[in-house]
Amino acid sequence: MASTEVHHVPRCTCEGRKSVEDDLAEDSTRTCQARTEDASGLETTTTTTAVSRNYRPRGSLARVLFDKQKADERLEAYDKRQWYTVDTSKIRDDLLKLWVPLGAGPYRDQPDKAAEIFLMRSSERSDSLPLQAWHSLARSALSWFISRTSINGLLGRGSMHVFSCEQFEKLMEASGFKGPWGSLVDLGAGDGATTTHVAHLFERVYATDISPPMRWALSKRKFTVLDVEKWHEEAGPFDVILCLNLLDRCDRPNTLLRQFRTSLTPGGRLVVALVLPFSPYVEVGERGDHKPSEYLPVKGNGLEGQIAGLVDRVFAPLGLKCLAWSKLPYLCEGDLGQAYYFLDDVLFVLEAVPDVAYNYEEKNETSEKVRSQEGPV
Ligand SMILES: C[S@@+](CC[C@H](N)C(=O)[O-])C[C@H]1O[C@@H](n2cnc3c(N)ncnc32)[C@H](O)[C@@H]1O
Numbered sequence: 456m457a458s459t460e461v462h463h464v465p466r467c468t469c470e471g472r473k474s475v476e477d478d479l480a481e482d483s484t485r486t487c488q489a490r491t492e493d494a495s496g497l498e499t500t501t502t503t504t505a506v507s508r509n510y511r512p513r514g515s516l517a518r519v520l521f522d523k524q525k526a527d528e529r530l531e532a533y534d535k536r537q538w539y540t541v542d543t544s545k546i547r548d549d550l551l552k553l554w555v556p557l558g559a560g561p562y563r564d565q566p567d568k569a570a571e572i573f574l575m576r577s578s579e580r581s582d583s584l585p586l587q588a589w590h591s592l593a594r595s596a597l598s599w600f601i602s603r604t605s606i607n608g609l610l611g612r613g614s615m616h617v618f619s620c621e622q623f624e625k626l627m628e629a630s631g632f633k634g635p636w637g638s639l640v641d642l643g644a645g646d647g648a649t650t651t652h653v654a655h656l657f658e659r660v661y662a663t664d665i666s667p668p669m670r671w672a673l674s675k676r677k678f679t680v681l682d683v684e685k686w687h688e689e690a691g692p693f694d695v696i697l698c699l700n701l702l703d704r705c706d707r708p709n710t711l712l713r714q715f716r717t718s719l720t721p722g723g724r725l726v727v728a729l730v731l732p733f734s735p736y737v738e739v740g741e742r743g744d745h746k747p748s749e750y751l752p753v754k755g756n757g758l759e760g761q762i763a764g765l766v767d768r769v770f771a772p773l774g775l776k777c778l779a780w781s782k783l784p785y786l787c788e789g790d791l792g793q794a795y796y797f798l799d800d801v802l803f804v805l806e807a808v809p810d811v812a813y814n815y816e817e818k819n820e821t822s823e824k825v826r827s828q829e830g831p832v
Pocket residue numbers: 604615616617642643644645646649663664665666669683698699700701704705706707728
């Protein structure tokens with residue numbers, strides 16, 4: 456089944472199927488040609504009957520495995536350069552200057568070692584039938600009582616990967632961070648997988664999460680777990696605050712954003728990661744319809760347009776200045792559907808503008824909207 460070894464996925468040279476019925480026709484004798492490269496890079500052409508392309512097993516387990524194999528082949532063939540690049544023609548000049556490429560390889564557009572390891576482990580786990588069968592059973596039973604995040608925390612599954620230590624250090628350096636590397640807080644840290652990559656750089660590491668199993672996972676990793684509401688009072692100010700993939704998953708993102716400016720030490724940095732295009736979804740919120748209670752005004756067309764929208768309309772009015780930004784894949788462990796999942800994640804490194812240069816009342820364009828529940832969420 457799926458493997459992250461680099462191998463060449465055959466590129467079919469004939470027309471695709473027309474319908475699902477066609478796909479299921481097992482007796483077709485149409486032929487097609489597939490070009491493959493051998494280990495030496497030589498291209499060979501093989502002719503196969505349509506049976507191999509059309510075949511779809513009838514038993515449900517066999518069908519699941521067959522579909523997974525197809526999905527994994529599509530993942531293998533996906534051009535991963537797209538993970539680390541943006542359409543620069545759609546980015547403003549002042550923002551382009553702050554771009555930090557975080558991919559590996561000569562063109563800095565390939566997964567680095569940590570991402571490769573994550574993908575390999577994820578592939579292996581997704582291929583383990585007993586493990587996936589257990590997860591699937593437990594998930595359907597537990598989903599009546601607790602959130603998906605808490606189920607993942609309990610089962611120790613669904614781990615995510617944002618950045619490696621090297622990528623984080625590169626971002627911090629590009630933002631001109633001079634230290635000290637005293638305290639770090641990771642808000643909405645999940646199981647703490649990403650926190651673990653950078654924890655050794657700091658003297659004190661704090662974390663929060665709203666899900667009890669995730670809090671348990673965080674304390675098992677020896678991070679000091681703070682209250683989700685009072686984290687800034689309990690241990691701040693912090694040299695570095697991580698807010699990774701939380702603004703679109705928490706109920707009151709504006710309240711959280713307003714706490715950042717005063718929770719950073721002078722010269723401290725806030726690192727925000729956000730999946731774009733913006734699509735908020737709250738597992739357990741006040742409204743009960745999975746929409747956030749507070750509207751975050753993320754405007755702009757597509758991923759590139761929303762980057763400028765966030766910098767100008769969300770961060771700047773709250774006295775948070777963007778010093779560097781980048782784009783990475785937000786990787787999630789796979790299951791019987793496919794080896795892993797990914798989303799486009801944009802990272803921003805921000806600093807708090809000093810008091811003298813910042814007047815909250817004058818500059819906060821979003822203040823009227825902060826508590827609004829009417830916005831297009
Ligand atoms: C998408 S996950 C991100 C996990 C991790 N930061 C990452 O980037 O992989 C969002 C996490 O935020 C947590 N969460 C949601 N609302 C929160 C809140 N108000 N305070 C702290 N954590 C929250 C969820 O339980 C979940 O673990």
